Amino acid sequence: MRRRTLLASLTPLLLAAPARAQAPWSPDRAIRLVVPFAPGGSQDVLGRLLAQAAGPLLGQQVLVENRAGAGGVVGADAVARAAPDGYTLLLSTAGQLTIAKAIGRRLTYDPLTDFTPVLYISDSPAALIAAPSLPVDDLAGLLRLAKEAPQPLPYASTGVGTNTHLVMEDLKARLGLNIEHVPYRGAAGAFTDLAAGRIAMMFVSVPSVLAASGGLFKVLGVTSRTRFPAIPDVPTLIEGGVPDFEASIWTGLSAPAGTPPEIVKRLADAFGQAVASDSVKARLAGLGATPNGADGAAFGAMLRADLERWTRVAAPLDIKLD
The missing domain is CATH 3.40.190.150 (Bordetella uptake gene, domain 1)
Structure with missing residues (x-):
């Protein structure tokens, strides 16, 4: 009788233990x-x-x-x-x-x-920008120039193995572009050489374009599926004839x-x-x-x-x- 009474008194405690273990997390520190x-x-x-x-x-x-x-x-x-x-x-x-x-x-x-x-x-998205001296006015013209160039056109990135490097290499492989990589340590030096025409093109983040372009570069495309609200006049690469190209x-x-x-x-x-x-x-x-x-x-x-x-x-x- 005493054993049954003891088991009965312990049952609520035994049932409560797993319930506490499964309770929602309640953080007590930052x-x-x-x-x-x-x-x-x-x-x-x-x-x-x-x-x-x-x-x-x-x-x-x-x-x-x-x-x-x-x-x-x-x-x-x-x-x-x-x-x-x-x-x-x-x-x-x-x-x-x-x-x-x-x-x-x-x-x-x-x-x-x-x-x-x-x-x-x-x-x-990343934005595809071109040097102001490059004889193109739109994305299709840039891609055509890069395909038909007799010598490789130099393109910049913000460093070896960065997204600005790999996105351009993906585009190069898909379209057979005649371009070669020139890596920089960040965007500042690349922007200087792009403005001077020593570099033909590069991919860069949209915030960098908004902060640094000021009409210095030709902003020709973005890698989003739809146009980006901050630069609504810039077409996507998909619109420019590169099927399903997003990054x-x-x-x-x-x-x-x-x-x-x-x-x-x-x-x-x-x-x-x-x-x-x-x-x-x-x-x-x-x-x-x-x-x-x-x-x-x-x-x-x-x-x-x-x-x-x-x-x-x-x-x-x-x-x-x-």
């Missing part, structure tokens, strides 16, 4: 959002904007930590090694994940298996692999609401980006497709960085 770039750049601005908007939705602080170095790889490594408890997140870009692996960088992490995709935050300078939110699904969902919901808010959308437009907001599954599918694409493009280039 979330660390690692931005793998130095303060002041567009990704840093975006990270701080999202942290400010998502914090109240989560009911806790979201603190930005800048961990720059090696094109963002240092910050990504820190997140990959962090505990999968939802308190450490990565503001991720292709530079640490898909392109990094595609060009053969020596990584301490696997971009697909060492992270959990949380949210697809935003997209920004995005994307941003996402990633967590360490093994982060529990209920935590991932909580984070995705809060940051997704932040991305969809009017204040964030307005600031994204100023950064030359459009909100995406797709969930972790869609973000993960995009990562796999992006890695496959850039691996194919980079394979014949024999890129050596490390």
Whole structure:
């Protein structure tokens, strides 16, 4: 009788234990959002904007930590090694994940298996710009000139293995363009040589075009599927006769692999609401980006497709960085 009474008194406790283990995550300290770039750049601005908007939705602080170095790889490594408890997140870009692996960088992490995709935050197209002295007035004319040039036309990038390099190499391979790569350390030097006619063309981010063009360059195309609102008179490459040619300078939110699904969902919901808010959308437009907001599954599918694409493009280039 006493044994039955004891078991009956313990039953509610035994049932309560798994219920507590399965309860929704209730954070008791600030979330660390690692931005793998130095303060002041567009990704840093975006990270701080999202942290400010998502914090109240989560009911806790979201603190930005800048961990720059090696094109963002240092910050990504820190997140990959962090505990999968939802308190450490990565503001991720292709530079640490898909392109990094595609060009053969020596990584301490696997971009697909060492992270959990949380949210697809935003997209920004690249713009194809040409030297003012180049005898073309539109995208079709530029592509025709690049195909028929007796000598390779020099094109600039913001560095070997960057998205501005690989997007142009993809276009070159698809259309058989007679062009050759001239890498720069960032956009400033490339803009100077482009304005002077020493470089024929280059891909560059839309914000860079909006900030630096001032009529110095011919802005002839964008890599989005539809025209970009900030430069509505510029056609897409698809409109210019390159079927299905898209390329995005994307941003996402990633967590360490093994982060529990209920935590991932909580984070995705809060940051997704932040991305969809009017204040964030307005600031994204100023950064030359459009909100995406797709969930972790869609973000993960995009990562796999992006890695496959850039691996194919980079394979014949024999890129050596490390």
